[in-house]
Amino acid sequence: MARVLITGGAGFIGSHAADALLGAGYDIRVLDNLSPQVHGTTRKRPDYLADDAELIVGDVTDPIAVERALRGVDKVLHLASAVGVGQSMYDIASYVQINELGTAVLLEALAKRPVGKLVVASSMSIYGEGLCRASDGTTVAPAERPIGRLRQGDWELHADDGQPLEPVPTPETKQPALSSIYALNKYAQERMSLITGKAYGISTLALRFFNVFGPRQALSNPYTGVLAIFASRLLNERPPLVFEDGLQRRDFVHVRDVARACVLALESQQTDAVYNVGSGQSRSILSIAQDLARVMGRPNLQAEVTGKYRAGDIRHCFADISxxxxxxxxxxxxxxxxxxxxxxxxxxxQIAEDRAEQATEELLRRGLVA
Structure with missing residues (x-):
């Protein structure tokens, strides 16, 4: 039975990937530091983590823990990461240490102990703004929105001649446009893995996840996925907080589909390549807030549109999954x-501690909200 190491495997995506891989007949080992921001201060093994998954509590930045976790491993799914655009814009050293140094430590260990396959989690955030269509029908990569326009509440994307741009699905061929520290981290993780894999003969793929949602997401982490943040607000009888005008569009993909993509990548004969993992559909953030309130039985809690912009945010991005x-x-x-x-x-x-306003106040205090 082949053994797969999942770094960050006790988290949201990692635990679902463990389930999918166990179902496919793999032996699973998890390396996870049980971060308090995700798992709470008790840092106990989560109840949802499959009993058949071996858990090593350790940090991906610790070479000793990583080398121990790699013993007898045939494939690696590297998910360990500090997640969140907003927090990355002020907790810079921590994000670089966990995401980039942690990946470097893993890759150095793999250089000594190569495996048959390495799959690394990247992110749609590396695209910055998604592709758009101009009024003349040409496809363009929009520039970053000027802060002056954002301060005036002009949220939409415009061509150089001032004409509006229409968002279209974004393929892997779009050049990166790194608008946050988190985006930079994810691109570094992706490139380091592909470069090292090629140098040491490790078949390597990067998966660019879009907005993943589903059960087990950390509800008390104000920098996690937007649906989990909205859910935390609604569970506490508070309206979801929506930035800008709420009409920004994203691609929401279910976590079980993401887990299945991880299995497909680990079993694929492809190498040295990147792939989008999304639904291929787009939805506005405002509609997401309204839909979630409805299915949770709280339709009276209408989203509060703040009309504010967070540094590092983009307007539209959804996946071309062809x-x-x-x-x-x-x-x-x-x-x-x-x-x-x-x-x-x-x-x-579920019980959740709503920290959304606290997180926003922190960003305001640091001048990261306009």
Missing amino acids: HSKAELGFAPSVSFDTGLDELATYLAD
Whole structure:
């Protein structure tokens, strides 16, 4: 039985990936530091982590822990990461240490003990703004929105001639436009892994995750996925807080589909390549807040549109998944509505500490909200 090491495997995506890989017949080992921001101050093994998954409590930045975790391993799924655009803009040293140094420590260990496959989690954040179509029908990569326009509440993307741009699906061929420290971290993780894999003969793939949602997401972490942040607000009978005008568009993909993409990548014969992992559909953040309130039985808690902008945020980005479908055989199987209903069922007996306003105040204090 092949053994897979999942770094960060006790977290949201990692635990679902463990389930999928166990179901596919793999032996699973998890390396996770059980970060208090994700797992709470008790730092106990989460109840949702499969009993058959071996857990090593350790940090990916610790060479001794990493070398121990790699013993007898055939493949590696590298998910360990500090997550969140907003926090990355002020907790810079910590994000670089966890995301970039942690990846470097893992890669140095793999150089000494190569495995058959390395799959690293990247992010849609590396694209910055997604691709758009101009009024003449050409496809363009929008420039970063000027802060002056954002301060005036002009949120949309414009061409150089001032004409509006229409967002379209973004393929892997779009050049990176790194607008946050987190985006820079994820691109560094991706490139370091691909470069090292090629040098040491390790078949390596990077998966660019879009907005992942589903059960087990850390509800008390104000820098996690937007649906979990909205859920935390709603569980505390508070309206979701929506930045800008709420019409910014994202791609929401269910965590089980993401876990299946991880299995496909680990089993793929492809190497030295990157793939989008999304739904291929776009939804506005405001509509997401309204849909979640409805399925949670709190339709009266209408989203509060703040009209504010956070440093590092982008306007629109959703995935072109044709490359992933053609080469990995990946196609989403969980519809958004089904996934949202499932999430509502999971949330029914959850307790969350709402820290969204505290996080926003921290960003305001640092001048990162306009």
